[in-house]
Amino acid sequence: MNDYLDHISANDNDIYDLLISGKQRITASILRELLRDRGIFCSSKDDREDICDYISMIPHGFHDIEAIVDKREPGIRREKTTSIQFDSEIAIDDIRAAVENYMKDIGPNEEVKHRISKDGGYTMKVEYDEFNHNRTKLLQRERNEAKIDFLVESGRTVVRLPASDKAKRVVDAIKECVEQRRKAPLNQQKVELAGLSTPELRSKFFTSLISKLPGFKLRNVMNLKVSSLRRSEEDDDNLGIDMEESEAGMEMFAVVHSMALSGQNLVQSKEYKELSQRGFYITHISWKSEQIQNPPNIVRFEAGFEDRQNCIGFRYGVQGEFKYHKGAHRKTMTAVEAADRARYFSLIEQTALELKSELLSQAEG
Structure with missing residues (x-):
């Protein structure tokens, strides 16, 4: 019974962790406001840790804890984007039926909204609770959102x-339902480079992507990150590996950065060949x-693989843009409009698939 109560209640240590870990969101002024709501006043010179400690010792009801969590909770995070391409057109009615079938099986902590999109496709938005045990106890339940476009x-x-992982599981469930309705499997394509066994070809995927968009x-x-084909899963000296990869990453970054600015052929550079011979490639x-x-706006992109060793799980993003105004680019990066973001995503997706096919053909040849 005590273990059960520990999971549904908050002690003074839980409240202290909640207050002290959110310095940017729960500022000293907000802490003093929490005390003023209880008729308690403190000096502006009081130390923040002392105020947090004092507040944690005061009796709290459910609504008191809820108010602190609301002030501390960050907004919904934006994940990087990935995509799957099927080799046939899936009817909108099949997608709608699969989404409605998924809604019948979801739990009470999920909410699904779906509709036909303006471009004739289909959109579903899944809001769900997820537990992150790396966070302090009272913030472990996170409210997340997954917007999936067909x-x-x-x-x-x-x-x-x-x-x-959640969005991938949802898409797998939709795919399985569509296959049952069509009574035929769906052939899919993903951007994966596991079939490329040389570091030169793996790095060439990225150098071609940024130059041929x-x-x-x-x-x-x-910025860029690198990994090595020679890295072994049995290596225990992780510190040595990370240091080596960090040094190689700086070397590779210097080479790629220099070649990009000068417009030279990166693949033919001496430094790049040396790094490739040592087994390093861009991830x-x-x-x-x-x-x-x-x-002529300047757009900042990013792309990479979740599984760096096998180059599986291609994901990408548009970080923002520097707008062109009165003959010069603005110094501040702003968010990209939804229509432009979708267009940029489409360019990355198609270019990446074409490069994957081209490089696999080179490897086979």
Whole structure:
């Protein structure tokens, strides 16, 4: 019984952890406001830790804890994006039926909204609770959202979804239901480079992606991560591996950054060849590209693989853009409008699939 009560109640340590861990959201002024609501006043010179300790010792009811959690809880996080492409058009009626079937099986902590989108596809939005045991006890339950778009065009269906485990499980359930209705399996394509056994080809995927994105010209490489084919799962000296990868990453970044700025062929550079011979290849990259047509806004992209060793789980994002105004680009990055974001995602998806097919053909040849 005591263990059960410990999971549904909060002691003074739980409340203290909740207050002290949220310095940016629960500021000293908010702490003093919590005390004023109880008729308690404290000096502006009081130490924040002392105020948190004092508040945690005061008796709290459910609504008191709920108010603190609301002030402390961050907004819904935005996951990176991934996609799956099916080789046939899935009828909207089949998608709607699969979504409605999924809604029958969900628990009380999920909420699903779905509709036909403006572009003729289908959109479903899933709001759900997820537990993160790495956070302090009273913040472990997180409210998240997964927006999944089904784009039906030109004899194929593209499913665009957040790169989260929950979104992937939802899409798997929808896919299984559609296959049962059609009584035929759906052939799908994903951007995976596990079939490329050389670091040169794996890195070439990223260098080609940033230089061949249609409608854009590369301006700058901002950041990248590398991994090594020679890394063994049996290695216990993780510190040594991380240091080696960090040094190689800095070297690779210097080479890619320099080649991008000068417009030279990266693959032919001496430094790049040396890193490839040591087994290192790019697994994630962030870059800026300028739009060729007007307005020539500069957009910051990112792309990489969740499983760095096997290059599986391709995910990407549009971090923002620097708008072109009165002959110059603004210094502050702003959010990209939804329509432009969808267009940029489509460019990355198609370019990545084409590069994957091209590089696999080179490997086979």
